[in-house]
Amino acid sequence: MNVVVYVSDALRADHLGCYGARFVNTETIDELAAGGVRFDQAIAAAPWTAPSMTSLVTGLFAHHHGYLHWDAELDPTTETLFRALAAHGYEVGTFVFDTKYLFKDLPEANVLGTSETLDGAIAWLRENRSKPFLLFFHSWATHMPYDILHSERKDWRAAKQEVIGGIQADSAAALEATREAYRQAVERQSETLVASVLEELESLGLREQTVFAFLSDHGESWGERFAAKDDVKGVYHMHGATVYDEIVQVPLILSAPGRLVPGTVTSQVRSVDLMPTLLELAGVPSGETDGASLLPLATGSEHGDRPAVIACTDMGALTKLAVRMPPWKLILHVESGKEEAYNLDLDPREVDSRPGDVPSELREIVFRELESAERHELTDEEEATVARRLADLGYL
Secondary structure, eight states: OEEEEEEETTOOGGGSGGGTOSSSOOHHHHHHHHTSEEEEEEEOSSSSHHHHHHHHHHOOOHHHHOOOSTTOOOOTTOOOHHHHHHTTTOEEEEEESOTTTTTTTOGGGOEEEESSSSHHHHHHHHHTTTSOEEEEEEEOTTSTTOSSOTTSHHHHHHHHHHHHHHHHTTOHHHHHHHHHHHHHHHHHIIIIIIHHHHHHHHHTTOGGGEEEEEEOSOOOOOSTTOSSGGGOOSGGGTTTSOOSHHHHEEOEEEEOTTTSOOEEEEEEEEGGGHHHHHHHHHTOOOOSOSOOOSHHHHHTSOOSOOOEEEEEEETTEEEEEEEEETTEEEEEETTTOOEEEEETTTOTTOOSOOGGGSOHHHHHHHHHHHHTOOOOOOOHHHHHHHHHHHHHTTOO
16 A cells, blocks of 8 residues: 655645635545545644644654754654655655755655655656555645745745735735735645646556545644734744644545545544554554554544644744643643633634633643653754744744
8 A cells, every 4th residue: 555645734724625615726635535534623733844744754742752943853763654664665755845954854754855846756656656655745835925936035035025024014905915825825736736646646557556645734824813913023923833723723634545435534633643544554563652543533433532732832942732622722831831721612713711611631631741741942052043944934
């Protein structure tokens, strides 16, 4: 069984037709969901790329693996999806938005080039069609400033600053222009990029032997949470600074012809569940992870929500730790001890914080997880390095 993992960076679940969107054409992804298993409540382990993607491939919550900034180091003994499949005879090929960032210190990921076009991935599929493979494709087409090549740094920075300037100006016209650019990027992701990968698998005769996982690492916002729009300084304030649902609830679709009966799972699941699920589908044993295979939920042999823990960071420091267990979400501000709590059934937009009403179970979970958190105090030199890296990506 081959495995393809397609991650659309910063893609909100509510911008896909299969998740209820009515203003954007995502027919290809919608058809993928109709023929597979769609998870209605999938929760990311972190609100931005570096820790969230590391959670996807390790099955560990972000506060456990500790990869909380781009120059962090993952414990070399940590098992990854790449290493587990490679050890069982899989060819592994990974394509990312910029080879200087994602999985740069994971040789087992076999990062082969950029995902800014499909050329490398398609060529790799053709070369490896006769053996089991893992193709991991991380697309930035839906990452702000939307559908502008990250390699074109001058244009990318100018477009990014235009978006931030529009938010700071609190301009309704600028905000709508940004949202429209996002919708167009989502459509291209679905109808050009994802469609092309699926068409290639079909033309190679591989679709029936391939598990296709489509998801996002986090969602997106446009400054709605900031009363003073001048506080929106960079990409970090669009995703990364908060753990509200527009950022941490992500699409997750699994398609495995002949292996998974099409359906919808309404129970809450976590992004850390992806790795053990793919390993089980591939017939590869999974080690110790925070996640658990989604197959029992997909087959109906398990019911109920799985508690999701979300880590928010700033400059490599753990700033917030949240636990989401429907219908409640509890957010702990690590330094001050302040709590926010929302009943998502009654307050889905998370505007009326009621920490006094939150079930004690959530508070027990969040403090237990805080005690187990992997934390590292950065030196001044390390902080400066992290700041340069984040500025390079537009987060500052």
